Amino acid sequence: MPTQNILLVGVGGQGTILASKILAEVAVMQGLDVKMSEVHGMAQRGGSVVTHVRMGEQVHSPLVEEGEADFIVAFEKLEALRWAHYLREGGSIVVNDQRIDPMTVITGQAPYPPEILETLQADAEEVVVIDALQLAREVGSIKAVNVVLLGALAQKMQIEKSQWLEAIRRIVPAKALDLNLQAFEAGFQGAGIAAQADS
Amino acid sequence: MKTLLTGNEAIARGAYEYGVTVAAAYPGTPSTEILENVGQYSEIKAQWSPNEKVAMEVAVGSSIAGARTLVAMKHVGVNVAADPLFTFAYAGVNGGLVLVSADDPGMHSSQNEQDNRNYAKFAKIPMLEPSDSQEAKDYVGLGLSISEQFDVPVLLRVTTRISHSKTLVELRDPMPRTAKAYVKDIKKYVMMPAFARQKRMQLEERYAHLKAYSETAPVNRIEWGNRRVGVITSGIAYQYVKEALPSASILKLGFTWPLPNQLIKEFAAAVEKLYVIEENEPYLEDHIKTMGLAVVGKEIFPSVGELSVRIIERALDGPLQTVGKRAANVPVRPPVLCPGCPHRPVFYLLKQLQLFVTGDIGCYTLGALPPLDAMDTCICMGASLPMALGFEKAHPELAEKTVAVIGDSTFVHSGITGLIDIVYNGGTSTVLILDNSTTAMTGHQEHPGTGKTLRREPTAALDIEALCKAVGVKRTFVIDPFDMEGLKTLIKREVATREPSVIITKRPCVLIVKQDEPLLSIDHEKCVGCKMCMRIGCPAISHANKKSTVNPALCVGCGVCAQVCKFNAFVREVR
Incomplete structure (x- = not known):
């Protein structure tokens, strides 16, 4: 398969790092070369965060370039908008229909952009909107938003579902495993339904 | 079976595989996870030191005693450790020593963008630059060997994209871990002028040997491709070059001080057009240009910030195909103090009291941003205290309006000598030590004040208040920062007092000790929309719509908002 470029974007504290770990494990299980890059430190304090994941026969750069992402998984709507220009033509965005105001909006320095989903849909070939917060709540913990979104991504990628489940078993600690398997399933099904509604 | 490791994890694994016995560091992004991961190998004595200079000196002692040693820090940490480093470079090692400098191009989490490759030349120590996690691990072993072979500490220079990128790594079994015998040798280890002068001459001999080594070092290699274009590169830039110019010939330099002049000449002569592609300073380029070679570098490639495949492509070809346009008017999302952060009420009060605030380095530097907006300066670790003294000396009338703000870990790192200076030189500053019982910004590492070691084992806890008293501060106070009335009264009184005082605001970081208070909500009947809570x-x-609202998913129940609301609109939810 050609190199797959994936961006996971969100707000510090939303659990993008665990999601990227599982995703990278899936890639390793395919026998692919894989690189991922993320930034730690100050940005994690509620700032805008991004993880780059690249997988393929041979991967050199750990960074996804503008206009080259096959998939963007946005944990928050505004972050989807911020990173949307990284999507390649024909790429897909999975976006969590959740709004988290940045401090610049809270303090009135800037408005939260209206109609983000419409803007995304106008520019991208495929936008999968999913209420990951609600789905996570339904399976028992709002912290599982990250794995719900991973399930939605899995629906779109050409990798066997069983591989994803195995990767989750390998990465997630035993006591949180059931919850995360359910979260994955909820996202997987949710994205399937969203795609049907779209077509 | 290969394992996916970050560069930092790989360096720690390298320490384990290549016989390191002692490892020390002070946390600093992007280097922190090196020692955190070394801590997983019980065979290695791993420790947080109070600062990078101390970590370096522990490492120097361990090396001279005969153990293979690793010391790690972020780029600016090397400034702190430079004093022992430069003279240890004269003395040389017994057990091999590798110093890891993790630089931060793009300043993701740093106050400057210094390119520490310059330290290698300045301190006259060999340098290795890995391009991925496999090399990061291998170069720990290579660095230790070079260190022992040439009797010199070795700089392993990485950057954020090496430290924090995961790539596949082949693991090996560890080699035996045995420290060499210590042999007393004052001509080698006592750097007084007579002995240092002899060593100074030996440095030149060593340089000649290292230069010869560099020519044949297997990590300096040519990847021949199309000979029309040749690129000399190192570190993460190599990976970008491989994608931007897949058919070019590449001289990949892994050993980058001293540089292999013959190899560079041979490569330059064999290609039609020669580029140097490197992140930040023209370190390789300046050297190559002084060799008299025609090479294109920073004329077209930026020296500010990180490189990328796209930046290299654009520099070479002019603008490429337009990619998706960046959305307009996307509000920035700066990092913020967490809900329930014990620093928040302190900065709210400092702003309210309209004080000059010399700040320091940690999460609390975020107190400089709106709406808290309560910090005037931030330069480097520990600077807040002496800078407050400097403010006062320059403008005596500001003495009663100036406070220094520093975190507990930063105070231990390099705030103590500043406090001594305030006492010694007749300062009257008020110092606020924001004691959240951890090194929060870098991910909650222990420090001498927490009573726990790197491996979270119990140890003696530094009594910060007793220390302040011991250096001569008579007025010391400990207060819970959530007691806002009490804290306000105390700050007002102490800034007006004509002698030094220390106020320790003590409450653990909200991310390590979860609060169990009922959450707050707003009674919209009582909320008048004054925005005080904002x-x-x-x-x-x-x-x-002229009403404030609490997001229950984020609220932790700290109640600071309720304290600033004049209309009692905040109510505790029943849990």
Whole structure:
């Protein structure tokens, strides 16, 4: 398969790092070369965060370039908008229909952009909107938003579902495993339904 | 079976595989996870030191005693450790020593963008630059060997994209871990002028040997491709070059001080057009240009910030195909103090009292941003205290309006000598030590004040208040920062007092000790829309249609908002 470029974007504290770990494990299980890059430190304090994941026969750069992402998984709507220009033509965005105001909006320095989903849909070939917060709540913990979104991504990628489940078993600690398997399933099904509604 | 490791994890694994016995560091992004991961190998004595200079000196002692040693720090940490480093480079090692400098191009989490490759030349120590995690691990072993072979500490220079990128790594079994015998040798280890002068001459001999080594070092290699274009590169830039110019010939330099002049000449002569592609300073380029070679570098490639495949492509070809346009008017999302952060009420009060605030390095530097907006300066670790003294000396009338703000870990790192200076030179500054019992910004590492070691084992806890008293501060106070009335009264009184005072605001970081208070909500009947609560900059509170609202998913129940509300609109939910 050609190199797959994936961006996971969100707000510090939303659990993008665990999601990227599982995703990278899936890639390793395919026998692919894989690189991922993320930034730690100050940005994690509620700032805008991004993880780059690249997988393929041979991967050199750990960074996804503008206009080259096959998939963007946005944990928050505004972050989807911020990173949307990284999507390649024909790429897909999975976006969590959740709004988290940045401090610049809270303090009135800037408005939260209206109609983000419409803007995304106008520019991208495929936008999968999913209420990951609600789905996570339904399976028992709002912290599982990250794995719900991973399930939605899995629906779109050409990798066997069983591989994803195995990767989750390998990465997630035993006591949180059931919850995360359910979260994955909820996202997987949710994205399937969203795609049907779209077509 | 290969394992996916970050560069930092790989360096720690390298320490384990290549016989390191002692490892020391002070946390600093992007280097922190090196020692955290070394801590997983019980065979290695791993420790947090109070600062990078101390970590370096522990490492120097361990090396001279005969153990293979690793010391790690972020780029600016090397400034702190430079004093022992430069003279240890004269003395040389017994057990091999590798110093890891993790630089931060793009300043993701740093106050400057210094390119520490310059330290290798300045301190006259060999340098290795890995391009991925496999090399990061291998170069620990290579560095230790070079260190022992040439009797010199070795700089392993990585950057954020090496430290924090995961790539596949082949693991090996560890080699035996045995420290060499210590042999007393004052001509080698006592750097007084007579002995240092002899060593100074030996440095030149060593340089000649290292230069010869560099020519044949297997990590300096040519990857021949199309000979029309040749690129000399190192570190992460190599990976970008491989994608931007897949058919070019590449001289990949892994050993980058001293540089292999013959190899560079041979490569330059064999290609039609020669580029140097490197992140930040023209370190390789300046050297190559002084060799008299025609090479294109920073004329077209930026020296500010990180490189990328796209930046290299654009520099070479002019603008490429337009990619998706960046959305307009996307509000920035700066990092913020967490809901329930014990620093928040301190900065709210400092702003309210309209004080000059010399700040320091940690999460609390975020107190400089709106709406808290309560910090005037931030330069480097520990600078807040001496800078407050400097303010006062320059403008005596500001003495009663100036406070220094520093975290507990930063105070231990390099705040103590500043406090001594305030006492010694007749300062009257008020120092606020924001003691959240951890090194929060870098991910909650222990420090001498927490009573726990790197491996979270119990140890003696530094009594910060007793220390302040011991250096001569008579007026010391410990207060819970959530007691806002008490804290306000105390700050007002102490800034007006004509002698030094220290106020320790003590409450653990909200991310390590979860609060168990009932959450707050807003009684919209009582909320008059005054927006007073918006001034605390809590991410859990928003304001729309002239009413404030608490987001229950973010609120942790700290109650700071309730303390600033004049209309008692905040109510505790029953849990």
